[in-house]
Amino acid sequence: MLTSRDRGSPVIHITLSGDIFLKSRRTQPAMIRRVRSTLEQAIDEARCDAPLVRLGSHRFALASDTTSPEAIERLTRIFGVASVDEVIELDAGDVDHLAGEVARRSEDRVAGRTFAVRVKRRGSHAWRSQDLAVKSGTLLVASGGTVHLDDPQELVEVTVLDDRAFLVVERHRGPGGLPLGTQAPLLALVSGGFDSAVAAWMMMSRGSPIEFVHFALSCAQSDHALSVARSLWERWGVGTDPIVHLVEFQPVKESLIEHVDARMRQVALKVLMAQAASEIAAERGILALVTGDALGQVSSQTVPHLVGVSEAADVPLLRPLLGLPKETIIDYARRIGTAEISARAQEVCDLSGGHPVATGARPDRVGRSAQRIPAALTEDALATRKVFQVKDWFPGAM
Numbered sequence: 001m002l003t004s005r006d007r008g009s010p011v012i013h014i015t016l017s018g019d020i021f022l023k024s025r026r027t028q029p030a031m032i033r034r035v036r037s038t039l040e041q042a043i044d045e046a047r048c049d050a051p052l053v054r055l056g057s058h059r060f061a062l063a064s065d066t067t068s069p070e071a072i073e074r075l076t077r078i079f080g081v082a083s084v085d086e087v088i089e090l091d092a093g094d095v096d097h098l099a100g101e102v103a104r105r106s107e108d109r110v111a112g113r114t115f116a117v118r119v120k121r122r123g124s125h126a127w128r129s130q131d132l133a134v135k136s137g138t139l140l141v142a143s144g145g146t147v148h149l150d151d152p153q154e155l156v157e158v159t160v161l162d163d164r165a166f167l168v169v170e171r172h173r174g175p176g177g178l179p180l181g182t183q184a185p186l187l188a189l190v191s192g193g194f195d196s197a198v199a200a201w202m203m204m205s206r207g208s209p210i211e212f213v214h215f216a217l218s219c220a221q222s223d224h225a226l227s228v229a230r231s232l233w234e235r236w237g238v239g240t241d242p243i244v245h246l247v248e249f250q251p252v253k254e255s256l257i258e259h260v261d262a263r264m265r266q267v268a269l270k271v272l273m274a275q276a277a278s279e280i281a282a283e284r285g286i287l288a289l290v291t292g293d294a295l296g297q298v299s300s301q302t303v304p305h306l307v308g309v310s311e312a313a314d315v316p317l318l319r320p321l322l323g324l325p326k327e328t329i330i331d332y333a334r335r336i337g338t339a340e341i342s343a344r345a346q347e348v349c350d351l352s353g354g355h356p357v358a359t360g361a362r363p364d365r366v367g368r369s370a371q372r373i374p375a376a377l378t379e380d381a382l383a384t385r386k387v388f389q390v391k392d393w394f395p396g397a398m
Helices: 028-045 069-075 095-110 129-142 194-204 222-236 250-259 262-284 303-312 326-336 339-344 363-370 375-383
Strands: 010-016 053-055 059-063 081-091 114-122 154-161 164-176 186-189 210-216 243-248 386-389
Touching: 010 028, 010 069, 010 164, 028 059, 028 069, 069 081, 069 164, 081 095, 095 114, 095 129, 095 154, 095 164, 114 129, 129 154, 186 194, 186 262, 194 210, 194 222, 194 326, 194 339, 210 222, 210 262, 222 243, 222 326, 222 339, 243 262, 243 375, 250 262, 250 375, 262 303, 262 363, 262 375, 303 363, 326 339
Parallel strands: 114 154, 186 210, 210 243
Antiparallel strands: 010 059, 010 081, 053 059, 081 164, 154 164, 243 386
């Protein structure tokens, strides 16, 4: 723990996600241990030698003089972390002195701008949180700031824990959610576009480690898909070592063109992929698949077709993007760092041959359309698939 002589020195505070504290008291310790282990691995990989110290129930502290901007940025990509804050520790004994220190250290960024002071306090004090907020605010108004409680340009945040106070100098947003590894693993179908990567990220943010499956087609760009999967893992998968299943599906596609009505080929391909992925999931002991389906986005993602694909698969399909518009999905992709790679991928696997495609075929017809494909084709594709760790992939390697 920091001593009194350390006060006034910068510190890094890592605030845990509120999702963790919605869990039962029996569950919370295991979640906190998990996120702490992941944080320590990230700190070690960033070559920081400062110890991670528990601070109260919701935070960890780390000396900032050993923490680079790159390390801070890495810590903001740990699921279960709400924020990574650069803070200064102050003495919380006397409210007037504390208010003066808060104002002195905040006046430069508040001058000429609107601001609000927010105080969170725990412990026994002769003053209230509101007293500190008002005293600090009064001094900052005298320094040229203007109070605006509803929508301030600058937020002055102070946390008081017994005789210690912490002023936030800069806040870096974390992903929140649940620590990765606290939920069962999932198998994500990844195509290389925006949607599948965002869908996988969303389930990772709920604590599920991800394995990836990609179905290689001559009209697809497999290197893009695998690049997206690796980028997602490098940025967000600290503490995991995911596997990729690369399935050669070109013979299946060719059989579709030969045997299936042009109007049904797109959705039939989705059925066959879901069925093949189901077999991989069962083999791996994985309980569900993850797809980037968004309702109505393409012909295979209408309600009847989504139902038909789900009914044909042997394990449940999770679709976290189902109600999101494309613009929102792309915004997520920018945030998680996969947008630039995904934007280079081209969706060119049009199997319709220029014919109109079905958008509302009955679910039972969706399932039957895929039954025209010889089972031996998908069995061979699965038997000959390549399985490797995503960390071992590089362009052209597979």
